[in-house]
Amino acid sequence: MFRIAFLAFASLWVAGCSGGGVAECEAARPVASDGWARESLMAQALGAAYFELANEGDCPAVLTGASSPLARSVSVHESREDDGVARMRPVERLEIAPGESIVFAPGGLHLMLSGLERPLAAGEQFPVMLSFEEGPDVELTISIEEAGAR
Amino acid sequence: MSLSTVRMILWALVAAVAVGAGLMFLNRPEPAASTSDFQSSIGGDFELVGSDGAPFRSASLDGRPHAVFFGFTHCPDVCPTTLARLAKLRRDVGENAFDIVFITVDPERDGPQEVGEYAALFDTPVIGLTGSEAQIEAVKKQFAVHSEKVPDEAGGYSVDHSAAVFLMDSEGRFIGTLTSEEGREAALAKLERLARS
Numbered sequence: 001m002f003r004i005a006f007l008a009f010a011s012l013w014v015a016g017c018s019g020g021g022v023a024e025c026e027a028a029r030p031v032a033s034d035g036w037a038r039e040s041l042m043a044q045a046l047g048a049a050y051f052e053l054a055n056e057g058d059c060p061a062v063l064t065g066a067s068s069p070l071a072r073s074v075s076v077h078e079s080r081e082d083d084g085v086a087r088m089r090p091v092e093r094l095e096i097a098p099g100e101s102i103v104f105a106p107g108g109l110h111l112m113l114s115g116l117e118r119p120l121a122a123g124e125q126f127p128v129m130l131s132f133e134e135g136p137d138v139e140l141t142i143s144i145e146e147a148g149a150r
Numbered sequence: 151m152s153l154s155t156v157r158m159i160l161w162a163l164v165a166a167v168a169v170g171a172g173l174m175f176l177n178r179p180e181p182a183a184s185t186s187d188f189q190s191s192i193g194g195d196f197e198l199v200g201s202d203g204a205p206f207r208s209a210s211l212d213g214r215p216h217a218v219f220f221g222f223t224h225c226p227d228v229c230p231t232t233l234a235r236l237a238k239l240r241r242d243v244g245e246n247a248f249d250i251v252f253i254t255v256d257p258e259r260d261g262p263q264e265v266g267e268y269a270a271l272f273d274t275p276v277i278g279l280t281g282s283e284a285q286i287e288a289v290k291k292q293f294a295v296h297s298e299k300v301p302d303e304a305g306g307y308s309v310d311h312s313a314a315v316f317l318m319d320s321e322g323r324f325i326g327t328l329t330s331e332e333g334r335e336a337a338l339a340k341l342e343r344l345a346r347s
Contacts, residue, residue, distance in 0.1 A: 038230055039271075048226035073304065079228045081330055085296065086221075086228045086313035090303060106231035107330065113226070114304060147272045148234055 029057030030096065030132055032140040037113075038147050040120035047071070047120050048110040049128060049142045054101035062133035063094040068142075070126045072115025079107055088112075093133070106150070122146045192316060192324035196289040198253065198281035201266025206279055212322060215344045216249035219315040220295050222256035223268045225308065230271070232330075236315065237272045239334070239341055247345035251277045255297035255311045257286045319347035 035051040055061040066074040076091040091109070096102050104110050111128060120126075122144050130138045200206035217236060221229035229252075236250055252269055254260035257280050260268075265278030281289070290297065297311035315328035317340060325347060328337055 038234075040226075046224055046226045048230070075303075077227070081228075081313050084312055084314055084329065085310055087300070087310045088225070088227065088308045089300075106227060106234075110227045114306075147230065148237055148274075150234075 025057070025059035025098065027057045028055055028059040028061035028096075028098070028132065028135055030054070030061040030063070030130070030135070030138050031056050032130055032138050035128065035140040035142040036150070037120055037142050037144050038149070039122040039144055040116060045114065045116040047113040047116055048106075049074075049113060050104040050106065050110055051140055051142070052101055052103050053096060053130075055096040055098055058098045059134075060098060061096045061135075063096070063130060064092070064133055065131045066111055066128055067131070068113060068126060068128045070117050070120075071113035074111050074113050074128060076109065077112045078109050081107075120144045122149075192293055193318055193322055194292045195322075196285070196292060198279040198285050198289060199262055201262050201269060201278045201280075203262040206277075208322065211249060211251065211277075211318070213320055214249050215247070215320045215347050216251050216318050217315050217328065217341070217344065218251040218253065218293070218318060219313075220253050220255050220290070220293070220297065220311055222254050222309045222311070223260050223264045224256065224306070228313065229268075232313070232315065233268075233272055233276065235337075236328075237274045237276075239337055240274065242338060243341045243345055245274070247341065249277060250275070251279065253279045253286070253289060255286065255290065255295070256299075256309050257281055257283055317341075317344045319344070 031054045033052050033054070035049060037047055037049040040047040053061075053063065063076060066076065068074050076094055077088050078091050079086065079088045081087070094102070094109070102109065124144045125141050126144070128140045128142055130140055132138070194208075196208045198206050219232055219236070221232065223229070233250070233252065240247055240250065252265065254265055260280050262280055265280045269276035269278030280286070293312075293316055295312040297309050299307045299309055301307045313330060316324060317326045317328065319325050325344065326340055328340060332340075
């Protein structure tokens with residue numbers, strides 16, 4: 001009895017491995033748009049940037065980091081409010097499914113820029129490079145807006 | 151395994167679940183400051199330090215309704231967002247409708263200059279306040295605000311903190327809060343009520 005069950009199980013497993021399951025995807029294609037940041041506070045060398053990240057490929061895209069010539073480091077953080085307490089936590093990897101898009105917006109996901117070279121001034125722009133688990137970096141232009149704009 | 155052993159094990163599991171549930175109930179989170187049991191105990195006199203470095207007594211706020219919120223300047227997202235929202239709402243209610251007060255939960259990094267610059271960012275009058283560790287702890291308790299330093303990977307830290315905006319009438323009495331869940335209409339209604347108080 002066990003032998004039959006084992007053979008049945010093994011054959012199912014082999015069928016699964018031979019590609020009968022999920023089809024191989026070709027590539028992720030992350031596209032970043034509408035990059036913006038508020039003009040920054042002079043006293044601290046910190047800023048937050050927001051943008052929309054879409055995946056136009058057929059494989060999941062995984063954002064793993066970012067950098068900018070304007071900041072010593074850039075990292076993905078997420079703000080949350082649990083039971084009335086505001087928190088901010090780093091996000092090591094952010095997966096975007098094929099065809100989906102994620103919006104980085106105030107109160108949620110944001111790129112935290114630390115060690116800014118100079119305060120962010122409304123009207124200026126600066127580049128950010130987004131790094132992914134696979135594939136090339138994607139460049140995003142961040143437009144600096146007045147503090148009360150959005 | 152005999153049936154009576156199985157039965158004993160099952161009863162032991164039931165007991166464990168009951169104890170666990172009891173512990174969870176006892177450790178349930180504190181209700182938010184806006185519940186009516188806390189109403190009478192929010193606010194009160196305080197003394198902090200203004201952006202000019204001079205002592206700031208809460209009596210200076212008397213005669214004007216005010217909206218108070220807690221945050222820290224090394225907060226690139228939530229705090230500027232709260233301030234932007236409040237500033238925008240105030241413009242809709244009337245520029246002179248109420249004062250906006252920002253109190254830091256991070257006196258270690260936020261001195262008078264820092265809170266002053268933060269307050270000036272949105273091109274609308276905001277009172278930025280700091281103080282000694284003791285003064286900040288005292289005012290936090292008065293508003294039932296919790297905050298906690300969270301170290302980050304770069305050797306710095308962020309500060310988890312209660313996010314509600316406290317609405318105080320012109321006599322310094324607590325009349326309600328503004329939370330991030332409320333839509334614009336609900337928030338405007340509350341602030342219009344605040345302005346008239």
